[in-house]
Amino acid sequence: MAIRTPDRKVATAARSATRAPHPGATLAPVPLLMRPSRSRIVRSLSRHAVTIAILVIILYPIVWMVAASLRPNSEVLGRLGLLGRVTGANYVSGWNPTSTLHFSRFFVNSLVVSGLSVVGNLFACTLAAYAFARLSFPLKRVLFGILLATILLPYQVTLVPQYILFSKLHWVNTYLPLVLPKFLGVDAFFVFLNVQFIRALPTDLDEAARIDGCGWWGVFRRIIVPLSLPAIGATAMFTFINSWNDFLGPLLYLSKPNLYTVPLGLNLFVDASGTSSFGSLFAMATLSLVPLVGFFLASQKLLVEGIATTGIK
Amino acid sequence: MTVAPIPRLRARRGHRSGERAAAYAFLTPWLIGLVVITIGPMVASLYLAFTRYDLLTAPTWTGLTNFRNLFADPRFTTAVTVTVRYVVISVPLVIVVSLAVAMFLNRAIRFLAVYRALFYIPSLLGSSVAIAILWRQVFGATGIVDRVLGFFGLHHGSFIGDPSTSLYTLISLNLWAFGGTMVIFLAGLRQVPVGLYEAAAVDGAGTWSKFWHITLPSLSPLIFFNLLLNTVHAFQSFTSAYIVSGGNGGPADSTLLYTVYLYQRGFVDFRMGYAAAMAWLLLAVLAVITALLFATARFWVHYGDEAR
Numbered sequence: 001m002a003i004r005t006p007d008r009k010v011a012t013a014a015r016s017a018t019r020a021p022h023p024g025a026t027l028a029p030v031p032l033l034m035r036p037s038r039s040r041i042v043r044s045l046s047r048h049a050v051t052i053a054i055l056v057i058i059l060y061p062i063v064w065m066v067a068a069s070l071r072p073n074s075e076v077l078g079r080l081g082l083l084g085r086v087t088g089a090n091y092v093s094g095w096n097p098t099s100t101l102h103f104s105r106f107f108v109n110s111l112v113v114s115g116l117s118v119v120g121n122l123f124a125c126t127l128a129a130y131a132f133a134r135l136s137f138p139l140k141r142v143l144f145g146i147l148l149a150t151i152l153l154p155y156q157v158t159l160v161p162q163y164i165l166f167s168k169l170h171w172v173n174t175y176l177p178l179v180l181p182k183f184l185g186v187d188a189f190f191v192f193l194n195v196q197f198i199r200a201l202p203t204d205l206d207e208a209a210r211i212d213g214c215g216w217w218g219v220f221r222r223i224i225v226p227l228s229l230p231a232i233g234a235t236a237m238f239t240f241i242n243s244w245n246d247f248l249g250p251l252l253y254l255s256k257p258n259l260y261t262v263p264l265g266l267n268l269f270v271d272a273s274g275t276s277s278f279g280s281l282f283a284m285a286t287l288s289l290v291p292l293v294g295f296f297l298a299s300q301k302l303l304v305e306g307i308a309t310t311g312i313k
Numbered sequence: 314m315t316v317a318p319i320p321r322l323r324a325r326r327g328h329r330s331g332e333r334a335a336a337y338a339f340l341t342p343w344l345i346g347l348v349v350i351t352i353g354p355m356v357a358s359l360y361l362a363f364t365r366y367d368l369l370t371a372p373t374w375t376g377l378t379n380f381r382n383l384f385a386d387p388r389f390t391t392a393v394t395v396t397v398r399y400v401v402i403s404v405p406l407v408i409v410v411s412l413a414v415a416m417f418l419n420r421a422i423r424f425l426a427v428y429r430a431l432f433y434i435p436s437l438l439g440s441s442v443a444i445a446i447l448w449r450q451v452f453g454a455t456g457i458v459d460r461v462l463g464f465f466g467l468h469h470g471s472f473i474g475d476p477s478t479s480l481y482t483l484i485s486l487n488l489w490a491f492g493g494t495m496v497i498f499l500a501g502l503r504q505v506p507v508g509l510y511e512a513a514a515v516d517g518a519g520t521w522s523k524f525w526h527i528t529l530p531s532l533s534p535l536i537f538f539n540l541l542l543n544t545v546h547a548f549q550s551f552t553s554a555y556i557v558s559g560g561n562g563g564p565a566d567s568t569l570l571y572t573v574y575l576y577q578r579g580f581v582d583f584r585m586g587y588a589a590a591m592a593w594l595l596l597a598v599l600a601v602i603t604a605l606l607f608a609t610a611r612f613w614v615h616y617g618d619e620a621r
Contacts, residue, residue, distance in 0.1 A: 047420060054414070055431050058489065062438070064457060065447050077450070080460045128343035137336035147343075150351055152541075154549050154599055156575055156592040160361060160585050161354035164368065184346025191343060216335035245441045247552040252580060263442035267556065270446060278450070285443035292437050300430045 062289075069282035076279040091287070094280030098272055100257045103284050106265035110244060113178050113261055117243040118236050120182030121190055125235055126228070128185050129194030130220050134206065144195075150188040163252055177253045178246070182239070190235045197231035198224060237299055241292055262288045361589035368583055379590035389591070391566045392574040395480060399570060400547040403484040407543055408536065411491045415498035416528070429499060432492040439490025445556035449473055452482040473557060476567035483568055486553050494539050501535040502528070530615040537614045541606055545599055551576065571595060 067082040069090050076090075095103050131137070132144055166177040185191055205223050214222060225232070247263045254260055257268065266288060269281055337344075362379055366372035383389050418428055438444050451457045454471035462469055472478040509527050518526065529536075551572040554562065562569030562577070571591070579588025 044423075047417070048424070051418065051428055055428070058435060059431065061447055061451050061457065062435075062444075065450075077455060080457060124342040124346065127339045131336045131339035135332050135336035135339070137333045137340075140336075143340070146347065150347070152545055152599070152603060153351070153355075154545070154592070154595050156549065156572060157358055157596045158351060158354035159358075159575075160579055160589045160592065161357035162350065163580070164357075164585065165354065167368070181346060181350050183342060184350055185343035186346045186350050216332070216339070220339070241437055245438075245552075247442055247555070248576070263552075266442045266446060270556070270559075281446065285446050288443045289438055289441065292441070293434060296434065296437055297430070300426075 065282050066286050069279060069286045071279065073277065073279040076282065090279035090283035093277070094269075094283040097269060097277065097280055097284075101265060101269060101272065102258075103262070103265055103287070105258060106260050106262045107287075109259060110261040110263075113175055113250075114240050114243040116175065116179040117182045118239045120179055121185075121187055121235055121239040122232060124183055124185030125187065125190040126194055126225065126232060127220075128191045129198055130224050132191070132195045133198035134203075134219075134224070135216070147188050147191055151192060153188075159252075166253065172253055173256050173259060174253075175259075178243075178249050182243075187239070187242075190239065193235060194228060194231045197228050201227050233299060237295060240295060244292060358589040358592055361586050362593050363590075364586045366585040368585060372586065375586070379586050380594075382587065383590060383594070388566060388569065388574060392562075392569045392571050395562075395567065395569050396548060396571040399480060399484060399487075399550070400544060403487040404540065404543045404547050406484070406488050407491045407494055408539055410488060411495040411539070412498050412532070412536070414491070415495050415502055416524075418495075418499060419502045429496060433496055434492065436490040436493035439486060440552055442552060442556055444486070445553045448482060448486050448553065449557055452485075474564055476565040479558070479564060479567045483550070483553055483557060483570075486557075487547065487550070494543065497535055497539060498532060501532050505531040533614045534616060537606070537610055541603065544602060544606075548595065548599060 063082060064080075067084075068076045070086045070088070071084050071090075072087050073090065073093075075084060097103075128147075132140070132147070162177070166172060169176075171177050181187075201224070205227070206219050209219050209223050245263065246261075247267070250261045250264045251267075254264060257265075260268065262284075266281070266285060269284065361372060363374060363376060364372035365375050365378070414432065418425060418432075435444075452459075452472040454474065456471070458472065459469055469475075469478075472482050505528065509531075510523055513523050513527060549572055550570055554568045554570040554573050555576070558564075558568045558573070562573045575588050575591045575595075578584050578591065
């Protein structure tokens with residue numbers, strides 16, 4: 001920024017000079033007028049260079065892990081660079097590394113849990129959001145206040161009694177403790193996100209639909225849901241990411257390896273293998289990140305705009 | 314004429330009560346969750362905080378014993394110290410770096426979407442077990458960081474195994490995932506009216522005074538938002554500390570974050586009452602911090618509709 005100021009001043013000076021040629025100032029701007037174009041290119045190139053350099057530092061560990069996972073096991077940790085012999089052996093050996101660890105199983109389990117979580121959150125959060133954004137009912141302000149308060153509520157406060165409740169119900173070693181809360185809209189943040197989005201939609205269409213004989217459900221299904229697809233998409237993506245990465249929930253509620261999700265499987269793999277099979281560990285760690293990055297790249301615009309709008313509003 | 318208003322009135326009242334019924338029908342799943350999964354357990358956890366409970370026998374009322382034991386427990390003191398250090402160092406770091414990178418990127422218009430997406434990726438992955446496993450390697454003995462330092466003759470050995478540096482590996486992991494915060498700042502910067510900067514330039518304001526008098530006040534609602542959320546989240550960090558330390562908060566309890574200790578007490582030792590007491594203390598502290606942030610907000614958070 002320090003570099004930029006003099007140039008900016010020069011540019012303004014040059015611009016004002018061309019706009020209102022001042023008799024006394026005609027000599028000075030001429031050499032300066034030549035400069036901005038060249039220095040602008042240099043400046044913009046150096047900006048890109050700095051940005052790319054920062055990105056290389058930030059992303060290097062991930063790229064290194066991917067490269068290491070593709071090396072023969074004896075060379076996995078041996079080098080700092082990325083190039084070398086490429087082999088898929090770690091992916092083959094990591095898929096079923098021991099008799100109790102089956103990553104094919106863990107991936108299916110994770111997909112089931114994350115998929116159900118997405119469905120649950122979409123169901124409960126959009127319904128509640130519609131009520132808060134569009135309908136009037138007694139205690140609305142109080143309930144909305146409670147909703148906002150629960151966004152900041154630390155999960156630890158409900159952790160112990162929830163565990164007691166679910167274990168008394170014999171739901172340990174089922175996916176119910178991980179999935180059922182989503183169907184009950186416990187992630188208040190997503191209710192809030194959808195409320196903010198629906199509030200910003202024009203009410204004309206609702207009213208037109210009401211006049212045409214739509215009930216509240218009809219308005220919700222035919223008007224609100226189609227119009228709030230960006231918010232719904234953001235809810236789905238973030239729910240998927242959170243639930244795919246969730247470690248504490250599965251750690252508490254799943255103790256049978258055939259029920260494990262991918263994060264638990266990776267944790268068990270670390271404990272079981274120690275330092276002997278980093279290649280296959282990295283291979284499975286890499287695979288566990290693929291759905292996250294894949295979904296993100298597929299819906300990049302949507303996601304980034306989603307958090308941006310919730311940040312502002 | 315006298316007959317007409319009556320059905321209309323009735324119709325309208327029917328409409329109102331229909332709207333109420335519909336509203337509560339839409340809210341039903343959330344309301345059940347609020348009572349059964351959130352408020353009920355909150356109250357239960359407050360009760361358990363005053364009991365001794367191991368999940369097998371019925372809870373026994375012990376009054377303030379859990380809290381007395383907490384304050385006499387050296388590991389609890391360690392957990393608090395470690396967590397406070399983690400929050401106090403990593404949150405401001407994330408805010409400052411996010412803001413700096415956002416301001417830097419706000420100028421380079423071309424490929425902005427690509428850069429933004431690439432900066433954002435670590436924040437998607439940061440809380441995953443896979444990245445925590447990678448971090449063990451990156452900062453471990455013969456890890457990437459040690460190799461790079463070794464290149465400059467600054468060998469250190471494992472940063473994970475050294476109690477004086479292990480917490481900083483977690484801080485660096487939190488900082489690594491700054492993209493989510495940065496994207497919010499970047500969106501905010503795009504909203505600042507260019508006219509303000511032009512007017513300031515006319516008045517002879519330099520870069521620093523533009524930053525101080527325009528950028529910072531305009532972004533203050535977002536700084537507040539990010540500060541609040543990052544602080545609350547940092548107090549609740551678990552996965553990275555658990556994986557990087559192998560589940561015990563080591564070495565020498567140097568990465569014993571509050572939630573890691575709470576997990577050990579509650580779900581390894583099955584001292585549910587003790588864990589519940591820890592949870593309510595955390596809630597109380599976070600409530601005080603949130604209240605303080607909101608109380609100070611009116612001195613430094615500026616909203617667009619106010620006169621500047």
